[in-house]
Structure formats: C-alpha cells, structure tokens
Amino acid sequence: MGGGGVLRIGTRSSPMAMAQAEHVAGLMRAQWFVREVEIVPYTTSGDRWAGSLAELGGKGVFVKEIDRAQLAGEVDMVVHCLKDMPGDEPVPEGLEITAYLPRDDVHDAVVTADGTKLRDLPAGSRVGTSSVRRTAQLKSLRRDLTVVPVRGNANSRLAKLDAGEYDALLLAVAGLRRIGLHERITEALPTTSMIPAVGAGVLALQCRSDDAESVEAVSGLDHALTRACATAERTMLRVLRGHCASPIAGYCAPKEDGLALHAAVFSPAGDVVIEAFENGLMHTPEWVGEAAANTLLDQGARALIDAIPHP
Incomplete structure (x- = not known):
C-alpha cells in the first residue's frame, strides 16, 4: 500500500466510475487492517475523445492509461469495469485481477x-x-x-x-x-434476445502482483462464482481474437453444479448470427470458454470476424 497504510484506489473520473470506486472504498474500509482509503481519479483519453472509440484502439483506452499509472506506483489498486478490459490480450505483466466482486445485473x-x-x-x-x-x-x-x-x-x-x-x-x-x-x-431486455457483453456487470479489482500487502487486503473480496463465469467469457473472447469492431457477446451463468455459456458472433448489420451454447464444470471455466469459441469457429466465426474492418 501507499505510505502510512493508505490504500490508493485508481479509477476513471466519470460519475459512474467514481460511484463504483466509492462502493469499493466502503468495502475496503470495512476491513479492520485497512486504516485509510484514498480515491485517485483519472480522466483518460477515451473519456476526452468525442469520436469513435475504434479510432483510439477500442474500449481498452479506458483502462490502459490507468494501468500504466498503477505500474508506476501511483495507485495500489484499480477498479475496472471488466467489460472495458481488453479480452483478446492478457492483463499487463506485473498486474493481476486480484478480486472479482459479485456480479451485478447483466441486462x-x-x-x-x-x-x-x-x-x-x-x-x-x-x-x-x-x-x-x-x-x-x-x-x-x-x-x-x-x-x-x-x-x-x-x-x-x-x-x-x-x-x-x-x-x-x-x-x-x-x-x-x-x-x-x-x-x-x-x-x-432479456439476455436471450440481447446477449450481454463479456464481463457485463462485473467490477474487477486489480493489484500489482508484487504488492503483497495490497493483494492480501483485496483478495478477501474475491467472489469465486463470478471469477469462474468471467474466466469462461474472457477465455472465449481471447480464443476468438476479436477486435474492437467485432460484435461479440458472451454470458456465462451458474447452472446446477456447473456453468452454462451462451456466446455469439454477429455481422455488423445483424443479418448473420453464429451462436454457441456450452456447459461445463465450475472448476474448468477455461475449458467452457475454449469449447464455446471452437464451436463458433467451426461455424465460420473466423471469417466473419476477419471480414469486419478495424483500425
């Protein structure tokens, strides 16, 4: 943590992001060993840009600048909307998603x-x-x-x-x-007709991997079921190698003692839809995500994704 036992939380400066950070700050303050919490807001280039996000590199512009600040030691923990985190590339080296908070409404x-x-x-x-x-x-x-x-x-x-x-x-x-x-x-809208975004409704709490004190403080907030569902969704997206202009959706939910993932790839005009439904065990979310992606690829998802122009 920062000097004097202060846990510095990095976040975007939008009203919604600040509300999310305040929620997380309250959770951290409830832990007896966290003496003080400070919220550090950042206005990213994505927040300032009025044009298409694709021109800046996609939704990842909302998180990459804050990630660099975290790696530089400016903050100890970052609150990200998981759906804003690039799914086709790993979390930057030196950082980790230490906790997934219980999933909110995905609709x-x-x-x-x-x-x-x-x-x-x-x-x-x-x-x-x-x-x-x-x-x-x-x-x-x-x-x-x-x-x-x-x-x-x-x-x-x-x-x-x-x-x-x-x-x-x-x-x-x-x-x-x-x-x-x-x-x-x-x-x-029902999730059957408007399939949610990968990571919808999930707040991810990110720490530096070598910051043992912050990792220990944050890890107690991790929600195992949300982590499993999010891992299945993000694995599917990573295997598909979708880009910022790819209309890809994926929603994983608990089903009895396992997971059920509904994934889809669309043409931009919505006239072509490729879907996959995969079930698997709670402790093998990567397998569920890979199976769904491979089902989509077997139906032509690669050609559909590659045919969509992107910067």
Whole structure:
C-alpha cells in the first residue's frame, strides 16, 4: 500500500466510475487492517475523445492509461469495469485481477423519454448506442430502427435523450443502478434476445502482483462464482481474437453444479448470427470458454470476424 497504510484506489473520473470506486472504498474500509482509503481519479483519453472509440484502439483506452499509472506506483489498486478490459490480450505483466466482486445485473436497458418500449418504437426511431454488440443485435431485432452513435457518460446521454436528439438509448442496467438512475429504465431486455457483453456487470479489482500487502487486503473480496463465469467469457473472447469492431457477446451463468455459456458472433448489420451454447464444470471455466469459441469457429466465426474492418 501507499505510505502510512493508505490504500490508493485508481479509477476513471466519470460519475459512474467514481460511484463504483466509492462502493469499493466502503468495502475496503470495512476491513479492520485497512486504516485509510484514498480515491485517485483519472480522466483518460477515451473519456476526452468525442469520436469513435475504434479510432483510439477500442474500449481498452479506458483502462490502459490507468494501468500504466498503477505500474508506476501511483495507485495500489484499480477498479475496472471488466467489460472495458481488453479480452483478446492478457492483463499487463506485473498486474493481476486480484478480486472479482459479485456480479451485478447483466441486462441491457432500453431508455425512452416517454416510456415507449422497444417493440412499440415507430419505424425510423433514432436509437443511441456506440456499442457494436448492441448495434448488431438491435438491427437483428428491429431492422427498421435507425442506430445513431452516442458518446459521453450516462448522464450526458440521458440529457441528449431528454433534449430530443434521440428517441431511445441502450444503456447498461447495472450502470444506471450504480449512479441512482434506475428509475429511468423503460425495460430490461432479456439476455436471450440481447446477449450481454463479456464481463457485463462485473467490477474487477486489480493489484500489482508484487504488492503483497495490497493483494492480501483485496483478495478477501474475491467472489469465486463470478471469477469462474468471467474466466469462461474472457477465455472465449481471447480464443476468438476479436477486435474492437467485432460484435461479440458472451454470458456465462451458474447452472446446477456447473456453468452454462451462451456466446455469439454477429455481422455488423445483424443479418448473420453464429451462436454457441456450452456447459461445463465450475472448476474448468477455461475449458467452457475454449469449447464455446471452437464451436463458433467451426461455424465460420473466423471469417466473419476477419471480414469486419478495424483500425
């Protein structure tokens, strides 16, 4: 830990990220051996950039700058949304995911200003999202809707909706709950029709591998079931070698004494969908993820992914 027994927590500076860090800080303060906790916010290039994230290298831009700060010793622990962590490459050498917090809600939410649900939106309605995963699945569900890119934090996106710039937004249920705006949710889409993002609803607590004191302090928060499900999902994504423009979804959930993973790869237009359903044991999540990826590859996922342009 930092000097004087202070545990320094690194996080993005957005309202949602700060709320998540405050939640984790509360968990850490509840442990008797953590004397003091300090939150250190960072505004990343991804937060400042108003264009497409693909032009900056994908969602990983939200985490890589904070990872470098952690490796430099500026902070002891980092709170990441797992879905923002690149799945096609390992955690940087010298860092480790020490704890996965219990998974929050994984559903995607439809938010409209007047309470209109997705099925009732008029043809041509403007739906705001910058997620290639959400875009592909939305086009598969409602090809008659117009998908419009939207950036910014949840609060600014909702302000744009209320100002009439969009007719609907697709946002994460978990994120809206974390910032106290769950009453804005018009409906939560079932995971069978809008398969969640890999790592959806999971907060990952990252430490330096050689920082034994911080690792010990954080490891007690690890949730074994969430770790297993997240490992299966991220293994699937790693084997597929998807890039930032690849519409890939994966949701692993407990099933009796094992795991059940639903994974899919889409064309950007949502007119091609390749799916896999794999079950496995709780203690072999890597096998579950690899099996799902290989099933997708056997059905042509490699050609589909490689055909999608990316920076």
